[in-house]
Amino acid sequence: MFSLSDLERIVAERAKASPEESWTAKLVASGQEKAAKKLGEEAIETVIAAMGQDRKNLTAEAADLLYHLIVVLKIAELPLQDVLNELERRTGQSGLQEKASRKPS
Numbered sequence: 645m646f647s648l649s650d651l652e653r654i655v656a657e658r659a660k661a662s663p664e665e666s667w668t669a670k671l672v673a674s675g676q677e678k679a680a681k682k683l684g685e686e687a688i689e690t691v692i693a694a695m696g697q698d699r700k701n702l703t704a705e706a707a708d709l710l711y712h713l714i715v716v717l718k719i720a721e722l723p724l725q726d727v728l729n730e731l732e733r734r735t736g737q738s739g740l741q742e743k744a745s746r747k748p749s
């Protein structure tokens with residue numbers, strides 16, 4: 645089954661291609677500011693899709709969002725595994741518990 649790790653590998657490979665033939669290479673060449681802005685646009689498009697009823701549209705927008713996140717991580721040279729490790733670390737505690745632990749007593 646296709647995974648985000650597979651996509652991370654594809655993005656790393658395509659980042660080396662010519663920007664004329666690869667959207668990934670074009671984004672990487674444009675720099676983090678532009679790539680992060682594109683990620684923000686995709687996040688907003690995903691929010692709008694989530695508020696609608698079109699599951700196919702939400703699927704497409706969520707895919708755009710995850711792809712652009714992987715590109716931003718690539719530009720930052722932050723391995724996806726680091727993000728997965730952080731998510732794994734959080735599995736021991738509920739989000740509500742974590743939020744409560746941040747409040748001053």
Ligand SMILES: N=c1c2ncn([C@@H]3O[C@H](COP(=O)(O)OP(=O)(O)OP(=O)(O)O)[C@@H](O)[C@H]3O)c2ncn1[C@@H]1O[C@H](COP(=O)(O)O)[C@@H](O)[C@H]1O
Nearest residue numbers: 651654655658659661665666667668669685707708711712
């Ligand atoms: N998953 C994706 C992927 N998702 C979205 N996109 C591209 O992201 C670009 C921006 O998407 P938008 O829908 O926002 O397009 P847009 O033209 O900005 O549209 P508007 O915002 O103007 O409406 C489009 O060119 C999409 O094709 C992707 N481009 C590449 N990939 C993956 O990366 C691989 C390598 O692609 P290249 O780097 O292009 O060879 C592909 O085989 C895929 O696996």
